[in-house]
Amino acid sequence: MNWNKIFALSLRHIYLIKGSFPRILDLIYWPSIQIFLWGFISKFFTLSSTFYENTVGIILSAAILYDFLFRSSISYNMMFLEEIWSRNFTNLFIAPIKLSEIIAALTLTAIFRTLIGMIPAAILAIPFFGVSIFKIGAPLVFLLITLYIFGVTLGLLVTSGLVRYGPSFENIAWASLFFLAPLGCIYYPVEILPEWLQIIARMLPLVHIFEEMRNILIYDSVNYVQIVKAIIISFIYFVIGVIIFYLSYSGAKNRGTLINMGE
Amino acid sequence: MKIEVKNLVKKFKSTIAVDNISFIIEKNKTLGLLGPNGCGKTTSIGMMLGLITPTSGQIFIDEISLIPKNRIRLLSSMNFASPYIELPKKLTVKQNLEVYARLYGVKEIQKRIVELIEDLNLQDFLNKKTGELSSGQKNRVALAKSLINKPKLLFLDEPTASLDPDIGDFVREYIEKYKKNNELTILLASHNMKEVERLCNKVIMMKQGKIVDSGTCSELIDKHGRKNLDETFLKIARSKNELE
Numbered sequence: 171m172n173w174n175k176i177f178a179l180s181l182r183h184i185y186l187i188k189g190s191f192p193r194i195l196d197l198i199y200w201p202s203i204q205i206f207l208w209g210f211i212s213k214f215f216t217l218s219s220t221f222y223e224n225t226v227g228i229i230l231s232a233a234i235l236y237d238f239l240f241r242s243s244i245s246y247n248m249m250f251l252e253e254i255w256s257r258n259f260t261n262l263f264i265a266p267i268k269l270s271e272i273i274a275a276l277t278l279t280a281i282f283r284t285l286i287g288m289i290p291a292a293i294l295a296i297p298f299f300g301v302s303i304f305k306i307g308a309p310l311v312f313l314l315i316t317l318y319i320f321g322v323t324l325g326l327l328v329t330s331g332l333v334r335y336g337p338s339f340e341n342i343a344w345a346s347l348f349f350l351a352p353l354g355c356i357y358y359p360v361e362i363l364p365e366w367l368q369i370i371a372r373m374l375p376l377v378h379i380f381e382e383m384r385n386i387l388i389y390d391s392v393n394y395v396q397i398v399k400a401i402i403i404s405f406i407y408f409v410i411g412v413i414i415f416y417l418s419y420s421g422a423k424n425r426g427t428l429i430n431m432g433e
Numbered sequence: 434m435k436i437e438v439k440n441l442v443k444k445f446k447s448t449i450a451v452d453n454i455s456f457i458i459e460k461n462k463t464l465g466l467l468g469p470n471g472c473g474k475t476t477s478i479g480m481m482l483g484l485i486t487p488t489s490g491q492i493f494i495d496e497i498s499l500i501p502k503n504r505i506r507l508l509s510s511m512n513f514a515s516p517y518i519e520l521p522k523k524l525t526v527k528q529n530l531e532v533y534a535r536l537y538g539v540k541e542i543q544k545r546i547v548e549l550i551e552d553l554n555l556q557d558f559l560n561k562k563t564g565e566l567s568s569g570q571k572n573r574v575a576l577a578k579s580l581i582n583k584p585k586l587l588f589l590d591e592p593t594a595s596l597d598p599d600i601g602d603f604v605r606e607y608i609e610k611y612k613k614n615n616e617l618t619i620l621l622a623s624h625n626m627k628e629v630e631r632l633c634n635k636v637i638m639m640k641q642g643k644i645v646d647s648g649t650c651s652e653l654i655d656k657h658g659r660k661n662l663d664e665t666f667l668k669i670a671r672s673k674n675e676l677e
Contacts, residue, residue, distance in 0.1 A: 178535030182521060185528045189562075256564075257519040261578070264482045265536040266508040423486040426445065429479040430517060 171274060175267045179275035180282075183249050187283065197283060201237050201291035208233035209299040228387050229357060230301040232380055236356045238288050239317040239376070240347050245283035246325025247332075249276050254337050263428050269419060273412065276329075277322050284318075306386050312397045313379050319404040320375050324350070326411035330418035336427060356380050375403040434495050434510060434585040434618050435460045436481065441490035443476050443642075450476040452642035453490070463612070463619040465629040465650075468639030469670045474622045477639070478588050481620070482513055494586065509538060514579035515590035516572060522564025526555060526574050529563055530581060537582035549577040553607065569600040576604065580611065589621045593628060605631060626662040636662075638669050645669060 187193055212229040253259045262272070295301045303310065328346055331339040353367065354376030360368050371377045378400035386392055422428050436458045443451040451473040458464040466474050479485035481492055483504040492499040494507050520529045527546065534542040550556055553573045558566055563574060572592070579587060592608070593601040605628055612619065623629050629636055630650045637647040646653060646669060650662050659665040 172538070174538065175536055178532050181535065182524065182528075182532045185524050185532070186521065189523060189525075189528075252521070256521045256523070257517075258521050260484065260513070260515075260518040261520060261533070263484060264508060264511070264513050265533065266505045266538070267536055268505055420486075423484065426443070426450075426476060426479060426485040428484045429475060429482075 171268075171271060175271050176275045176278065179262075179267065179272065180279040183252070183279045184282065186252065187286070194286060197287040198290050201241060201287040202294055204233060204237050205230065205291045205295050206298070209295060209301070213299065226299055227301045227305070228384055230295055230299055231303050231306070231383060231387060232356050234288070234292055234295065234303045235313065235317060235379070235383060236351070236354070237291065238284065238314060239321045241284040241287050242280055242318050242321025243324040243328070243347055244344075245280040246276055246322050247328050248283070249279060250325075250329040250332060251337075251340060254332065260429055269416060273326070273415065276325070280322060280325065281318065284321075306383065307392075309382070309386060309392050309394075309397060312401065313383060316375055316379055316397070316400045316404045319401070319408050323404065323407045323411040326408070326415050330411070330415045333415070333422045333427075334418040350374065350376065353377075354380065359384070373403070375400040375407070378403065435493075436586060436618065436620070437493040437496075438477075438481070439491045439493070441477065441480060441492065442488045443473075443480060443485060444488045449642050451480070451487075454639070454642075454644050455490075456637055456644065456647065458618055458620060460618055461612075461616055462634045463621060463632050465633035465636035466620060466622040466639065467624075467626075467629060467636055467666060472639040473642040474639060475590065478513070478590060478620065478622060482511070482588060483508065509582065510585040511588070512537075512579040512582060512584040512586075513588040513590070514575045514592055516568070516575070516592075516594045517590065518575075519571070520563050520574060520578060523562055525560050525562055526566070526577075527559045529574065530577060533578050534581050539582055545581060545583075549580060552611075553577050568595055569597065572596055572600065572604065576607070583615065585616055586618045587620070589619060589623075591623050591625075592621070593623075593625060601625075601628075608632060626666055630662050638666070640669065 209226070209230055212226040216226050253262055292303050295303065306313065324346055328339070328342060331342055353371045353374055355363065355371055356376065360371055360377050360381060363371055378396050382393060382396045382400070385396070438454060438456050441451055441454050442449070454477065456464070466477065468474055476485060480487050481499070483499055497503050497507060499507060524532070530546045530549065531542060534545060539545050550559060553576060555573060555577060558570055563571065566574065576592065593604050596604065609632065611617065619632070621629065621632060633650065635647065635649055636653065637644050639645065648656065653665050654660070654662060657665045657668050659668060
């Protein structure tokens with residue numbers, strides 16, 4: 171790995187963000203809207219029913235964590251799509267940069283984009299709804315790392331599709347996370363799902379992450395086994411994502427789609 | 434750098450895009466790659482850049498095979514410019530040159546950027562976003578990017594397409610001058626025959642994926658009994674030859 175080249179590719183995206191105020195605003199706007207929406211919904215539930223008492227914190231924390239996953243994945247996809255939209259794809263792939271360095275650069279830069287949006291949203295939730303995600307404490311770091319690995323993995327799978335099928339795969343980029351959301355058991359316990367779906371859901375790290383988040387917030391106890399399980403599952407998916415990306419790249423080279431890819 | 438292409442074939446499903454071509458470009462020479470649209474020029478360049486996997490055949494650059502293991506090492510000394518690919522539009526010219534200088538591992542980045550800015554007259558729009566430039570300005574920036582790493586092997590795909598005669602001439606003159614002062618082998622794909630005559634030591638003519646003729650410009654003109662390369666190109670492109 172050549173860190174100068176990784177930095178170069180990251181710099182390309184940092185310049186892009188830095189040079190456009192609307193772009194920064196866009197990064198902050200959507201997570202903040204999401205927090206307000208879920209904040210008011212859960213507040214309404216709390217006021218209207220005793221069943222939902224004290225659930226504002228749990229629903230809103232879940233919303234913040236889910237948005238972190240969503241933003242991680244979208245950030246990764248967006249950076250790749252930027253290369254296609256700007257017709258820079260060929261220039262990038264004829265530069266002496268390894269595929270692993272491209273993956274590393276996009277992975278590291280995606281966190282930068284994600285945090286630009288998520289930090290203001292997480293901070294806004296404190297004065298407006300009295301909910302602080304930071305109450306989860308030290309395990310929050312592990313939950314975020316796990317979500318980030320999985321978010322990047324989803325990004326890798328979508329970019330594999332973009333390399334394989336070209337820009338027409340773009341719509342899948344936006345749809346991919348909504349497809350997984352029902353199985354992720356973000357806002358409800360896994361037991362709500364039919365038994366056969368529970369088996370599939372448990373193969374995703376999301377179930378373990380959000381179960382553990384609820385466990386910490388409701389019972390104030392940390393089950394590190396659950397967290398480690400989530401990290402391992404995420405990492406396995408990440409490795410699969412990397413393999414699929416390499417295969418797609420090789421397929422694209424066979425089909426000759428890398429030379430003129432662009433909108 | 435010397436490039437040697439041996440029996441290169443590329444098939445896309447049932448279509449043969451490049452059909453068993455072989456040629457050599459000697460070190461510091463310029464080869465013109467000519468042929469009608471769809472004759473396999475871009476696919477051939479794609480294979481020489483390691484962007485397209487050949488169905489069969491081999492490519493050697495300075496005797497080193499262009500296989501995935503050697504690709505990154507070889508790419509460090511190569512570059513490519515084409516009006517059909519662009520640099521990130523939202524980045525300024527300077528930012529783009531800096532990013533690519535870093536990607537190519539250029540040692541003295543600022544010095545190299547300043548050299549290219551002066552040579553290609555980029556001073557006036559250095560801090561402008563690349564997407565806001567005219568096609569002539571974009572073309573010069575693309576050329577600057579393609580020379581950022583002082584390549585030893587340069588692929589130029591229609592470098593003066595859609596440029597007005599003045600800027601087209603500036604680009605051709607610059608390439609000539611740059612080549613005189615630097616060690617550089619060029620593969621030039623172009624439909625501008627005057628440009629080819631001016632810049633190339635030798636040309637190869639492709640048609641339907643095959644090399645149908647090759648030689649110096651004057652050799653080809655004489656062989657086909659035409660007045661200039663334009664007419665020679667038309668004769669070859671329109672002829673019903675043995676391929677059909």
